[in-house]
Amino acid sequence: MENVGQDRLIAARYRLLHLLGQGSMGTVWAAHDEVLRRQVAVKGILRPPGMPDAEAEQLRERTMREARAVAALSHPNLVTLYDVVQHEGDPYVVMEIVPSRSLGEVLQEQGCLTEKQGAAVLDAIAAALASAHRAGITHRDVKPGNVLIADDGRVKLTDFGIARNVAEATMTARGITLGTPAYIAPEVAQGGDVSAAADRWSLGATMWAAMAGEPPYVGKNVMQTINAVINGDVPVPAGAGRLAPVISGLMRKDPTERLSLVDVRKQVYPLLPEPGTDAFEIRESVQVPIVVRPKPKIEPDAPLADDPGPLPFLVTRPTAPPARRGRVATAFVLVAAALLFIAGSGGGFALTRYAAGASLLPPTEQTLPTLPTLPTSATLEPRTASAVLANGEQGGKFTLHVEKSWSTYAEQRAGDQRLPASAMVHFVSGSGAYEVTVQRFPEYYPKRDIKLYTAGVQGRWPGRFFGGEMVPTPDLAGPRKEASVQFIYKTVEGDEPTALRRSHFSRVLPYGNDLWVVEVVVPTEQEDEARARLFDAIASTFAPV
16 A cells, blocks of 8 residues: 555545554555545555456455445444545545544453443444344444444444445355454354344354453364354353343354344343443542453454454554655555455455465464374265355366364465465364365466466465475376376474474376365374375375366
8 A cells, every 4th residue: 555645635635644553454544524624534455465457456346336335324333434535546435533442442451341331332233233234234244343432432333344235246256255253153154145144143242252351262273263153052141141141142053043133222222321321431439349350361363453453543642654655556445345355255264364374273383282183094084065266167076085073164365476366175173283275276277387386385485485396196087287296395384482383295186277286284293194194095085076
């Protein structure tokens, strides 16, 4: 994104005053609307690195449509999107600015909410979602980081940038799903569509966290969290008091059984603070004993608010903007919708993993439990899955022998300067220690070869890739452009002394014009044992259908 200088005028109307927040996804500014003479927030999002210009243009058009849909929303508990403007070829989002803290920040400060505070938040967000759902818009990422507690006590839901109008699907790939692992609905975590019912689950999970002081599902890594959401029992709300039945009603595994937003508000109504009072106001003159639960222990990879934080927010010490530099991007996307293009058919976990450039596996050796016993060929069972891109192309079905209990997740990766777009299917053990990945590059040939693939893999691990020699391996039955190979490479994740070392067994299989890759990832400590017990036993069973 372009860094904009202080007092710069955007679209001959919005004068940027000072920086509110910035990160890898973009920059947020406090600004002054010189036409209506009011304070606003201006935000722009950087397109994903390596995205071709043509794809960025298509993405910009799609997200402009979504911004128009979100701009149609008007509700006291929603942060209002005022305007979307073009300035020097780049779009900027202009939104209401609310001096506030996020619910996530409030929970870090006080540990959890009181019953009245919880009732106020639950009623407000239920009302906000009901308004959006009536307009055909789902939020897709309800969580504490996207709930704002204003300085005057108002509660607002923000960051609809990844929502989409379900009536405007002409340019939106089917099956794209997003979310934060600890708050994502079970059906979405498995790659299903995001619906209004999924928002209701996320609302319940958010309130679970608000009343307990920690998320309802806390794993040692993202993989364990997702497994718990899908396969684990729904935990009983902790510390929720009379809000517990409402939270449990929202967090039903079956979407059709979840409590409606109308019923949520009816049940919460008797618990709301007295009209005209602020549930979050601290009154020093009233001596009331306060019981504060200890702050929750946050895991190193626990999901926080999206960088650069919930929009809008206000900092106490304005930071002078950096000097204007040369343009580094040809197109922006609006409010995190850039992630929509790269998400593909995978669940919210797959999106989070790809966007962060993180592994499916634990980030450090310290987070790994005692390594379980490796499975044997006797416990492997045939599984059928599809590695298909969201553009409707066909031919991605395959079979593979994998442990029956392992979870399956789909992912779609956008192409970059090294490799074209691909579809992936992950099979991951419950502990997260072992992973089998099937990756398919449609129409890889005749423009590319295996050497280009291996160079692309190495490019993903600059300075931390330790590759082995490629050796021949049995070819798939059918036409192919070159001979199949396999190789082993090792990667190092994290910093010493807690760096995580993984060994990757990779079998690269040309098939027609496609390139298939079957990869088994294990802790390096088990490399020798895993070669026969996992890689040879699993990779040899792979076959396109």
